[in-house]
Amino acid sequence: MTxxxxxxxxxLVNGMAVRARAAAAILARAPTERKAAALSHAAxxxxxxxxxxxxxxxxxxxxxxAAGLSSAMLDRLRLDEKRIAGIAGALEDVxxxxxxxxxxxxxxxxPNGLCLSRVRVPLGVVGIIYESRxxxxxxxxxxxxxxxxxxxxxxGSEARASNRAIHDCLVAGLEAAGLPAxxxxxxxxxxxxxxxxxxxxxxxxxxxxPRGGKGLVxxxxxxxxxxxxxxxxxxxxxxxxxxxxxxxxxxxxINAKLRRTGVCGATETLLIDRAYADPAxxxxxLADAGCEVRGTPEILAxxxxxxxxxxxxxxTEYLEAIIAVxxxxxxxxxxxxxxxxxxxxxDAIVTEDEATAEAFLAEVDSAIVMWNASTQxxxxxxxxxxxxxxxxxxxxxxxxxxxxxxxxxxxxLVRGTGQTRP
Amino acid sequence: MTxxxxxxxxxLVNGMAVRARAAAAILARAPTERKAAALSHAAxxxxxxxxxxxxxxxxxxxxxxAAGLSSAMLDRLRLDEKRIAGIAGALEDVxxxxxxxxxxxxxxxxPNGLCLSRVRVPLGVVGIIYESRxxxxxxxxxxxxxxxxxxxxxxGSEARASNRAIHDCLVAGLEAAGLPAxxxxxxxxxxxxxxxxxxxxxxxxxxxxPRGGKGLVxxxxxxxxxxxxxxxxxxxxxxxxxxxxxxxxxxxxINAKLRRTGVCGATETLLIDRAYADPAxxxxxLADAGCEVRGTPEILAxxxxxxxxxxxxxxTEYLEAIIAVxxxxxxxxxxxxxxxxxxxxxDAIVTEDEATAEAFLAEVDSAIVMWNASTQxxxxxxxxxxxxxxxxxxxxxxxxxxxxxxxxxxxxLVRGTGQTRP
Numbered sequence: 001m002t003x004x005x006x007x008x009x010x011x012l013v014n015g016m017a018v019r020a021r022a023a024a025a026i027l028a029r030a031p032t033e034r035k036a037a038a039l040s041h042a043a044x045x046x047x048x049x050x051x052x053x054x055x056x057x058x059x060x061x062x063x064x065x066a067a068g069l070s071s072a073m074l075d076r077l078r079l080d081e082k083r084i085a086g087i088a089g090a091l092e093d094v095x096x097x098x099x100x101x102x103x104x105x106x107x108x109x110x111p112n113g114l115c116l117s118r119v120r121v122p123l124g125v126v127g128i129i130y131e132s133r134x135x136x137x138x139x140x141x142x143x144x145x146x147x148x149x150x151x152x153x154x155x156g157s158e159a160r161a162s163n164r165a166i167h168d169c170l171v172a173g174l175e176a177a178g179l180p181a182x183x184x185x186x187x188x189x190x191x192x193x194x195x196x197x198x199x200x201x202x203x204x205x206x207x208x209x210p211r212g213g214k215g216l217v218x219x220x221x222x223x224x225x226x227x228x229x230x231x232x233x234x235x236x237x238x239x240x241x242x243x244x245x246x247x248x249x250x251x252x253x254i255n256a257k258l259r260r261t262g263v264c265g266a267t268e269t270l271l272i273d274r275a276y277a278d279p280a281x282x283x284x285x286l287a288d289a290g291c292e293v294r295g296t297p298e299i300l301a302x303x304x305x306x307x308x309x310x311x312x313x314x315x316t317e318y319l320e321a322i323i324a325v326x327x328x329x330x331x332x333x334x335x336x337x338x339x340x341x342x343x344x345x346x347d348a349i350v351t352e353d354e355a356t357a358e359a360f361l362a363e364v365d366s367a368i369v370m371w372n373a374s375t376q377x378x379x380x381x382x383x384x385x386x387x388x389x390x391x392x393x394x395x396x397x398x399x400x401x402x403x404x405x406x407x408x409x410x411x412x413l414v415r416g417t418g419q420t421r422p
Numbered sequence: 423m424t425x426x427x428x429x430x431x432x433x434l435v436n437g438m439a440v441r442a443r444a445a446a447a448i449l450a451r452a453p454t455e456r457k458a459a460a461l462s463h464a465a466x467x468x469x470x471x472x473x474x475x476x477x478x479x480x481x482x483x484x485x486x487x488a489a490g491l492s493s494a495m496l497d498r499l500r501l502d503e504k505r506i507a508g509i510a511g512a513l514e515d516v517x518x519x520x521x522x523x524x525x526x527x528x529x530x531x532x533p534n535g536l537c538l539s540r541v542r543v544p545l546g547v548v549g550i551i552y553e554s555r556x557x558x559x560x561x562x563x564x565x566x567x568x569x570x571x572x573x574x575x576x577x578g579s580e581a582r583a584s585n586r587a588i589h590d591c592l593v594a595g596l597e598a599a600g601l602p603a604x605x606x607x608x609x610x611x612x613x614x615x616x617x618x619x620x621x622x623x624x625x626x627x628x629x630x631x632p633r634g635g636k637g638l639v640x641x642x643x644x645x646x647x648x649x650x651x652x653x654x655x656x657x658x659x660x661x662x663x664x665x666x667x668x669x670x671x672x673x674x675x676i677n678a679k680l681r682r683t684g685v686c687g688a689t690e691t692l693l694i695d696r697a698y699a700d701p702a703x704x705x706x707x708l709a710d711a712g713c714e715v716r717g718t719p720e721i722l723a724x725x726x727x728x729x730x731x732x733x734x735x736x737x738t739e740y741l742e743a744i745i746a747v748x749x750x751x752x753x754x755x756x757x758x759x760x761x762x763x764x765x766x767x768x769d770a771i772v773t774e775d776e777a778t779a780e781a782f783l784a785e786v787d788s789a790i791v792m793w794n795a796s797t798q799x800x801x802x803x804x805x806x807x808x809x810x811x812x813x814x815x816x817x818x819x820x821x822x823x824x825x826x827x828x829x830x831x832x833x834x835l836v837r838g839t840g841q842t843r844p
Contacts, residue, residue, distance in 0.1 A: 010742055018620075025761075029784060108806055116805055121787070123817050206817045227649065227818045248840035255842035348836075361452065361835050364471035365543070373536055373682075373838030382843065383538055383834070384530055395545050395628045396649045397819040400834045412805070412822045413783050416671035416795030421804065 010200070011195035016185050017204035023182035027148045031084065032099035035175050039142050042173025043088040046138070049169055050084045055250070056161035064158045072262060076132040077159055083334050087138045087166070090387060091173075098384040099407045101148040115415040117148040120408045122148030124206040127198045128389070129220060131152045131212030134162035136273070140211070141170045143389045144420035146384035147407035150183050152205065154198060156212070157190035168347045199224040209390045209402070215319075227404055231367075231393035233317045233343035234264035235367050236375045237332040240282070242275035248372060249350045253282050255374040256348065258289055262319045264391060265378030268316060270325040271334045283325065290380040292322040299325045313366035314341045331356055335363045342366060344393045346378040367393050367400035431615035432622070435574070437609050438624035442547045442572035445604035449570045450544050458601050461517035462562050464595025465510040468560070471591055472506045477765040478583035479556065485636045486580045494684060497556040501580055509560045509588070512809060513595075516564040519808040522697045522830045523570040529638035530613055542793040542830045544570030546615035546628040549620045549809070551642060553634035556584035561605040562633070563592045565811045569829035572605050574627065576620060578634070578636045579612035594823055621646040631812045631824070636739075651824055653789075655739045655765035656686035661782070662704070663773035664697035669792060671772045675704050678770065684741045686813060687768050687800030691736060692747040693756045704748065714744040721747045756832040757785045764788060766815045768800040789815050789822035 008175020012360060014241035027035070046053070057079040065078055100120045107117040126149045128140040137153055155163035167186040174183055187194050192330045202225045209229050210220040217232050238256045256267035270286075272279045283303035286293050293299065294309035306325070311413035313324040314337070328334045338347050348370035349360040357371040368378050388401040398406030426497055449457070470473070479501040501509075522542045529539040548571045551560040559575055566573035577585040589608040595606055609616050621625060624647045631651050632642040639654050660678045662671045678689035694701045694706075705725035708715050715721070716731035728747070735746040736759070750756045760769050770792035771782040779793040790800050800823070802810020807825035814820050820828030 004559065025787075027775045028787070074540065110806055111802070114799065114804075124787075149760060227816075245840065251842050259843055298696060357837075361837075365447075365450070365546075368836060370836040372840050374842045375835050375839070376843040377536065377836065377838075380531070382536075384532055394649075395831045398609040399831055409817045409821055411788065412790045414792040414795050414799065415779075415783075416793060416799075417797070418674065418675050418794050419665065420796045421681055 005189070007189055007193075009189070009191065009197040012189065013187065013194055013201060014204055014330055015016060015198035016152055016187065017125055017201055019182040020112065020152055020185060021204070023120065023180040024124050024148075024150040024268035026180055027145065027150060027183055028101070030179060031147065034179060035099070035146050035148070037098040038145060038173045038179050039091045040173075042138075042170045043091040045172045046084065046088045046091065046166065046169040049082065051359070052163065053084060056078060056083070056165040059161045060159050067158075069158060073132055073158070077162070079134060079162060079308035080139040080268065083135065087135050089109070089143050090135070090139055093386050097146060097404055099146065100404045101208055105410055109269060110361050112415060112419050112421055117413050118410045119413060120314050120405075123407055123409050124149060125204065126151045126407065127154070127201070127208040127226065128152070129195055129198060129208060129210045129212070129216065131156035131216055132159055133211075134166055134275045136211050137163045137166040137186070138170065139387055140209070140389050143387055144390055144407060150185070152185050152187060152198065154187040154194055158293035160190055195219075196223065199226060202226055209337040211390055213406065215399045217420065218287055227397075229390060229392045229394060229398060229406065231264060231343070231345055232393050234318050234378075235266045235269065235341060235343040236265065236313065236345055236378075237269045237271055237334070237338050237347045238267045238330070238340060238375060239271040239347070239349045240273060240279070241349055241356055242273040242330065243278060243353035243356060244350040245352050246278060246281070249420055250282050252348070252350050252372070252374050254285055254289060256376055258291060258321060259321050259374070259376045261321050263376065265374045265376050267318065267348070268317055268324065269341070271328045273330055273334070275329045275330060284397065286323060291319055293325055294322060295325040296327065298327050317343070320326065331359055338366070345391065346370065346375045348373060348375050350393050367391070427646055429611055429613070429615075431611070431613065431619040434498075434611065435546070435609065435616055435619035435623060435743055438574055438609065439547055440624055441604040442607060444573055445602040446544065446570075446572040448602055449567065449572060449605055450523070451568065451599060456520070456601060457570070458517035459570050460567060460595045460599035460601050461513045462595075463598035465513040466590045467594045468506065468510045468513065468591040471501065471587065471624060475506060475584065475587040476501060476503070478587040479581045479764070482581050482719075483696055489580075491580060493810050495554055495580070495707070499556070499584070501556060501584060505557065509557050512557070512561055515808050516541050516568050518827055519524040519568060521568065522826045527832055529662050535839060536841055540832045541835060542827075545829055545831050547572050547574065547626065548829065549574045549576070549623070549627040549630045549648065551617055551632045551634070551638065553578035553841070554581055555636055557631075558582045558633050560592065561584045561809055562631070562811055563589070565809055565825060566829060568604060569570050569826045571794060571804065571829055572607070574607050574609060574620065576609040576821060582612055596697050618645065621648060625647055626709055627653050631811055650695060651812060651814045651816060651820060651821075651828065653686060653765070653767055653813050655761060656688065656690045656767040657691065657737065657739050657765040658687065658762060658767055658800075659693055659756070659760050660689045660702070660771045660797060661693040661750070661769070661771045662695060662698050663771055663775065663778055664695040664752065665775035665778060666695075666698060666772040668700060668703070671824050672704050672707055674770070676711060676793070678706055679708065679745050680713060680743060681798045683743050685798065688741065689770070689797045690739055690746065691763065693759055694747065695749045695752055695756070696749045697752060705761065712743055715747055717747040720748065720749050732748050735754050753781055755782055760777045760786055760788070767813065768792065768797045770795060770797050789813070
């Protein structure tokens with residue numbers, strides 16, 4: 001099948017989803033060891049196929065360079081020995097995670113003798129729509145599988161050769177473990193109609209998880225008829241309270257903004273308590289590190305290299321070495337600013353005052369709220385989840401990093417002895 | 423405001439939602455006792471206003487009778503002293519439930535010293551769209567409030583006077599407890615545009631829960647841009663296994679089908695293991711009880727009052743004294759039939775064989791799966807949840823009866839000592 005021929009994207013995707021549903025019924029009851037074995041086999045096969053994967057990736061990179069992709073996109077796309085080892089290692093890490101399927105959430109016996117329990121079961125069929133990063137093929141496939149789901153992967157056209165090469169290893173791993181190859185399927189065409197068909201597949205696909213830039217996520221959230229777990233923006237705030245330790249405030253600001261500027265957990269806005277004693281070293285350190293500081297007039301008066309912020313800056317996710325900075329009037333000013341401009345992703349306070357910290361943790365309505373820690377920790381791996389399939393700023397089902405548990409639901413089991421309802 | 427004047431439904435609903443969001447921020451931090459006090463006050467006020475509520479209800483009933491509503495609809499609409507007492511009692515029951523908000527789901531310390539915890543927080547703004555039953559005004563308002571949410575109630579036009587009278591009591595209860603009146607709002611118009619505006623209120627309303635007939639739920643599921651918790655059908659199965667105890671099989675069949683035929687937990691299809699020794703008494707008992715038995719030719723050969731089932735019967739939620747009956751080939755036949763025709767609501771097995779029962783519980787992919795119990799127990803109250811705001815057959819967020827916990831989400835709290843990410 002080639003992209004040049006007209007295809008019926010809906011028929012293609014729906015057919016994949018029907019096969020995925022059949023595979024999901026098997027996966028839902030597959031023992032943990034078998035799912036883990038599939039991933040261990042896949043990791044071994046992936047290491048053995050490193051040369052072939054790198055060759056496929058070189059094709060993708062050459063094509064992307066010819067197409068003039070940005071250097072950031074090229075960096076996401078490019079694989080090397082180390083990254084392949086990382087992908088294989090991640091498969092093994094997921095294989096070692098505790099299996100959520102079948103675990104009992106709670107159990108109660110009713111006065112009439114009915115015994116009720118809630119047990120975790122897989123979501124069913126998960127659709128992943130992603131761009132650029134070939135490692136998502138392996139990470140998402142592994143997490144979905146370990147949680148007992150069938151998955152339909154739709155990677156970006158720029159990474160198609162790399163994705164297919166990695167997908168081949170996953171399928172070989174499934175087959176080596178005696179699990180259905182349809183458990184991890186890869187959409188074999190890269191035209192956008194396939195994305196539309198996935199988003200419309202109500203009842204066939206249970207949840208869609210988009211991984212990629214804002215354009216992709218916005219389209220998915222706008223068009224999807226299938227439930228979506230995602231975040232659109234990470235407009236994250238670091239608030240330096242009057243009671244902040246200056247050394248921590250400095251280190252956390254630099255790390256939260258600049259460790260990696262392109263990740264969704266990067267801080268985008270710095271809020272400084274007007275009562276904080278000495279903001280100048282923090283602003284200077286940002287500028288020294290090559291970060292563009294966009295500030296209010298008060299900020300500009302302190303740091304001469306700062307440039308004026310305009311109204312849009314408070315609502316912008318830069319994903320670059322740019323930071324918006326303003327003074328606020330203490331905790332209330334900080335939480336009001338975050339409520340007005342935040343994206344419910346990750347927000348942090350720096351303070352030595354526990355009461356202020358706890359008030360911030362309670363009041364800020366974000367998926368992740370931090371005290372004296374860098375917003376760059378907003379990551380499933382850092383949270384001990386083994387990996388993550390995405391970060392959700394939605395309010396239903398799963399919030400923050402989504403990993404195995406977020407890929408399950410539950411059912412109620414009721415065990416009786418013949419009870420009828422009066 | 424009257425329905426006869428043109429209104430801007432979107433402006434109306436969005437304005438309500440903005441006020442609800444402000445109220446939700448207060449409710450999210452309201453102590454349990456204050457929320458409970460609001461409901462206790464409301465119960466007391468509701469009892470005191472019983473005469474006024476019954477008078478309003480009489481107006482609704484008279485209008486509904488004149489409009490020719492079905493007797494089932496009239497029964498749902500009609501209030502009496504006992505039902506009012508039940509509504510007030512339900513408010514007090516919800517007030518006594520454990521408050522999920524603020525409870526810690528789990529907590530972990532990472533090797534780098536970061537302390538992570540997940541704590542329950544309210545969903546935010548909940549929209550309830552319902553028909554006929556005025557008690558939903560109180561039940562839904564109470565559950566949403568106790569879980570710390572603001573709620574926008576949109577009741578059916580047939581119950582508008584009753585709903586407003588009950589809503590007045592809820593608001594009086596809120597005010598008596600010092601909570602914002604905007605916490606429980608009632609859409610003051612009954613035209614359908616208001617429903618459309620609620621369904622479109624992405625970002626303003628966090629979840630919609632429809633309560634009512636299939637037409638309403640189907641419209642909500644079809645149109646909503648806001649996430650929906652609901653069930654469309656309750657095509658529930660009772661499977662009588664070869665190892666069923668005949669007395670239990672008989673009692674469970676009659677109860678599951680006929681205790682109340684109009685509830686979503688009623689059994690609609692009876693599956694009888696071909697190896698079950700003596701199906702005739704069960705079929706006779708159904709017919710004796712006035713239940714129309716629609717069966718396959720094999721069933722008709724046993725029960726002369728049965729009439730032939732056609733293909734549609736296996737996919738029909740009767741909500742009446744009608745039951746579809748077929749033989750199946752043991753457990754595998756039963757689970758295959760349920761997989762093909764079920765609606766993932768509630769399915770039950772009758773058997774004395776534990777291994778068969780556990781296989782059924784594991785294999786059937788429904789929100790509620792039962793062993794030797796009547797499907798009519800599919801109810802939040804019966805499950806010990808205190809009440810229910812609905813039953814969900816969706817796979818995300820909450821499945822089966824949805825009560826307080828289903829009306830919450832969580833956030834991650836990260837407490838550090840200055841950790842930066844390497």
